[in-house]
Amino acid sequence: MRFVSGMLLTVVLAVTLVAAGPAASPPGHQAAAPAPAAVANVIVVTLDGLRWQEFFGGAERALFGKDADKDDPPTAVKRFWRGTADARRAALMPFMWDVVARNGQVFGDPSRNSLCHVTNGLWFSYPGYAEMLSGVADPRVDSNNKVNNPNVTVLEWLNGRPGFQGRVAAFGAWDVLPFILAAERSGLPVGDGYPPVPNPKTDRERAINDMADDLPPIWEGAPLDAPIMHAAIECLRTRRPRVLYVLLGETDEWAHEPRYDLYLDAAYRSDRLIRRLWEMAQSMPDYKGRTALVVAVDHGRGATASDWTDHGRKVPAAERTWIAVMGPGTPPLGLRENTTVTTAQVAATIAALVGEDYRRAVPAVAPALAGIVSGR
Numbered sequence: 473m474r475f476v477s478g479m480l481l482t483v484v485l486a487v488t489l490v491a492a493g494p495a496a497s498p499p500g501h502q503a504a505a506p507a508p509a510a511v512a513n514v515i516v517v518t519l520d521g522l523r524w525q526e527f528f529g530g531a532e533r534a535l536f537g538k539d540a541d542k543d544d545p546p547t548a549v550k551r552f553w554r555g556t557a558d559a560r561r562a563a564l565m566p567f568m569w570d571v572v573a574r575n576g577q578v579f580g581d582p583s584r585n586s587l588c589h590v591t592n593g594l595w596f597s598y599p600g601y602a603e604m605l606s607g608v609a610d611p612r613v614d615s616n617n618k619v620n621n622p623n624v625t626v627l628e629w630l631n632g633r634p635g636f637q638g639r640v641a642a643f644g645a646w647d648v649l650p651f652i653l654a655a656e657r658s659g660l661p662v663g664d665g666y667p668p669v670p671n672p673k674t675d676r677e678r679a680i681n682d683m684a685d686d687l688p689p690i691w692e693g694a695p696l697d698a699p700i701m702h703a704a705i706e707c708l709r710t711r712r713p714r715v716l717y718v719l720l721g722e723t724d725e726w727a728h729e730p731r732y733d734l735y736l737d738a739a740y741r742s743d744r745l746i747r748r749l750w751e752m753a754q755s756m757p758d759y760k761g762r763t764a765l766v767v768a769v770d771h772g773r774g775a776t777a778s779d780w781t782d783h784g785r786k787v788p789a790a791e792r793t794w795i796a797v798m799g800p801g802t803p804p805l806g807l808r809e810n811t812t813v814t815t816a817q818v819a820a821t822i823a824a825l826v827g828e829d830y831r832r833a834v835p836a837v838a839p840a841l842a843g844i845v846s847g848r
C-alpha cells in the first residue's frame with residue numbers, strides 16, 4: 473500500500489476476493505431468470521501486493537540473499553525453500569493450495585497460459601482496490617489519498633439489495649479502506665484497524681481492540697494483520713454478515729522494507745488467517761456449505777531482484793495479479809488455463825456468487841469471471 477517513496481512508507485493492505493458469476497454471459501445478455509443461488513454468503517479476502525511469482529511458484533531463491541547457500545541457511549530458507557514450485561507454494565500457502573485450488577478455481581498462472589491483470593495503469597493500492605470492488609478502473613482514482621471513492625462498490629450495492637441490508641461488513645489493515653468504500657455515504661461498517669472493531673460489543677471484540685492497541689505501530693496507517701482478521705472472524709460469528717470483506721496488508725509492507733523473509737512469513741500467516749476465517753464459517757450451520765470464498769490482490773510487484781519490493785507507475789510488472797475462488801456453486805476446475813481475466817471482474821463475481829447481477833445494475837462494470845457458477 474504504501475506508495476510514498478522513501479524508506480518507511482505507509483502500507484496499504486487489501487485483500488480482494490471475488491465471487492463467481494455465471495459462465496460469462498455476453499455483454500448485455502443475461503439469462504431470463506437467475507437460478508436460485510446455492511451460495512448465500514460470500515467472504516472476500518485481499519492480500520496487498522502479494523506477487524503471482526510467490527503465489528504460484530513459492531519462494532524465489534535469488535531473493536533470499538547470499539546466506540541462502542550457507543550450510544546452515546536462514547530460517548526463511550528452511551521454512552519455505554523446496555525443490556519444486558508445487559512444493560514451494562504448498563509450503564508457503566497450504567490452505568490456498570491444499571483446499572482452495574483443489575476445490576475451487578485459480579486465475580493468473582502464466583505457466584498455464586492464464587493471465588490476470590489490473591487495468592488501471594497505475595499499479596498501486598487505491599486504484600487497485602477501487603477497480604476490484606467497483607468493477608471498473610476510473611481515471612479519477614489516481615492516488616492513495618483519503619478521498620471518497622466516486623463510484624459505488626459492489627459491497628455498497630449489495631448492501632442495498634433485498635436480503636443483504638445491514639449484512640455487509642468490511643475490515644482492513646489500512647486506514648484508507650473507509651474511503652475506498654465511501655463509508656460515510658455507503659453506511660457500510662468498516663474496521664480500519666484504529667481500532668479493528670469500530671463498535672465493540674463482545675468481550676472478545678474488546679480484547680481484540682486492546683491487543684491491537686498494544687502492538688507496535690510499525691507503519692503509519694497500516695496496522696498489523698492479525699487483529700484485523702480476528703475482528704472479522706468475531707464479526708462473522710456474532711453479527712453474521714452475508715458479505716464479509718477483509719483487507720490484509722502485511723505482505724506489501726514487509727516487501728517495501730524490504731524484508732523477503734517477513735514478506736514470505738506474512739504470506740504464510742495470511743494463508744492461515746484465511747483458513748481460520750473459513751473454518752469459522754464452516755462451523756456455523758447457516759454458512760457451512762453455503763458460503764463462497766474469493767481471494768485476490770490489488771496489484772503485483774516488480775519481477776526482478778532489484779524491484780520485487782516495489783510497484784506503482786514505474787513498475788509495469790506490477791500489473792499482473794491473480795484471483796482464487798471456491799464455493800459450493802463453483803466447479804472445482806483448479807488452475808484455469810488459457811484465460812485472460814482482469815481484477816475488475818472481481819466485483820461482478822462477488823455479486824454473481826450470491827446470485828446477484830451487478831452488471832445488469834451497473835452496465836459499465838466488467839463481467840463476472842466465466843465458469844465460476846455452475847449451471848450458468
Ligand SMILES: [Zn+2]
Nearest residue numbers: 473520521597
Ligand atoms: Zn497495495
